Amino acid sequence: MRVNLTKKDIINSIYMQIGFSKKISETLLEDIFEIILKNIIKHKKVKISKFGTFSLRKKKQRIGRNPKTKETKIISERNVIIFKASKEFKNYINNNA
Secondary structure, three states: OOOOOOOHHHHHHHHHHOOOOOOHHHHHHHHHHHHHHHHHHHHHEEEEEEOOOEEEEEEOEEEEEEOOOOOOEEEEEEEEEEEEEEEHHHHHHHHHO
């Protein structure tokens, strides 16, 4: 079963656990996301200790195919974000799942 975690869920969790107002909780979450995104763009890699590493990778242009129509199309060059979980994070998941 897939469960989507929304920003609203995270904001409510901050509100309930820490006691900040919902507006402050939202601002806090937005600031955290903005810091991570700016650093990924600037440094190509962001490591959050005991959580994982976000890195920016460039994918080359390639030829793709629509499986239904068999039509080939060029997929443009683009950047993608890769996440690699830390050992501590993996151990936590494996021991608490």
